Amino acid sequence: MGRAFVYVILGGGVAAGHAAHEFVKRGVSHGELCIISEEPVAPYERPALSKGYLLPEDPARLPAFHCCVGTNEERLTSKWYKEHGIELVLGTRVKSADVRRKTLLTATGETITYKFLIVATGARALKLEEFGVSGSDAESVCYLRDLADANRLVNVMQSSSGGNAVVIGGGYIGMECAASLVINNINVTMVFPEPHCMARLFTPKIASYYEEFYRSKGVQFVKGTVLASFDFDSNQKITAVNLRDGTKLSADMVIVGIGIRPNTSLFEGQLTLEKGGIKVNGRMQSSNSSVYAVGDVATFPVKTFGETRRLEHVDSARKAARHAVAAIMEPEKTTEFDYLPFFYSRVFTLSWQFYGDNTGDVVHFGDFLGNSFGAYWVNKGHVVGSFLEGGTKEEYKAIAKITRLKPAIEDLADLETQGLEFALAL
């Protein structure tokens, strides 16, 4: 059994949705494009799963957050794909790929052939087992990567109302889920190995603002240690978690957010890999010229840093996906991808944005006791990164612009005094 398409997108997440939209904008013909996804629904904006989806009242549910509502564009439901002659092969895992023969083999035994392939397989959540802890398949232990995980988490939260949750990991999932648990009336203790939350991005000063805010909402922090084991009752229900430092925390539920691994395995030994992802050039093209890669799975040249990076954020997935489609459909008109990294989060009433790179000296500014503050990162005499909490649309635009322009900084103290005004004045 087999079918042939000009363009195939492997994976049905954020990058796939935005790529499909771009294909249609650029005039793909009916029957030319196919999307194969393990998930049973059309591509959706994954960030909703740790935010609106977990709200106790009026939660976000599909079809409201299908791509591309995240960028205020059309909402692409299954009907939209049908109307544009795009084949959506859902609930189907690709189990092997042969880039020499340009074929994919699905778990249902179908062979799908392509002329151009866009790999958008994203990533999977790391499991506690990979750190030597067993029992994470227990009923009340939750991970969060896809819709099925989110539904499970909602059920577990509902049955734990008024109870205790332990959140393992102080990164994005940990921070956003902890906030959602509080809003759902669950007592939260966060456990992570670093000295402060969001250790890869936040400075200790920025982190302490968020930790204080979380504490004011009742969240407790246990830092510098990791989970060692679970305690279960006679019904195999979790009753407590044991930490490596000897602490025992009583728990009705556990959420684990300890990082991800990009889904590269189909292409190992076939495409060049770098920094854990599929290495692509500025056209998002891999070491095989018919295969492109975008989103969490791709390691691409970030021009402004002069080096390759693999980013795990939605803005980069959306833009890289559109760039790959442009490079495939209009190669002569498409230049190298020139992307400024952008990360953001929203928790409780807080909201921050970060642009660029967090390397070099840090200059904090603003009111860390109030609700708007930020930081610049200055490397080799130039601004390379900016962070802002509680900004307006114009202020976020200004810090993005300044980071892209990389102005020279002679005096860090002067930059600190000017603070946000420095970006606004530019």
Ligand code: FAD
């Ligand atoms: P994904 O969206 O993960 O899509 C990958 C797709 O490939 C999935 O549909 C998967 O089922 C499919 N797939 C994988 N392997 C196969 C296979 N062998 N066969 C068939 N299908 C396959 N980023 C932000 O910047 N801001 C946020 O607020 C934010 N919130 C997030 C909240 C959550 C809960 C999560 C999990 C992530 C969040 N992110 C956020 C990160 C962001 O969602 C990802 O960077 C983005 O989804 C990456 O897009 P992608 O298309 O590369 O991968």
Ligand code: NDP
């Ligand atoms: P992150 O990489 O953000 O954070 C993982 C955290 O877990 C780190 O603090 C890490 O510490 C810690 N950790 C690692 N191993 C252990 C362990 N054994 N026990 C306890 N803690 C541990 O990953 P997440 O899981 O939070 O997020 C998954 C993905 O989802 C990421 O790609 C993220 O970008 C994305 N996401 C993005 C959001 C956003 O941009 N707003 C929101 C939600 C998800 P260390 O640093 O020392 O390894």
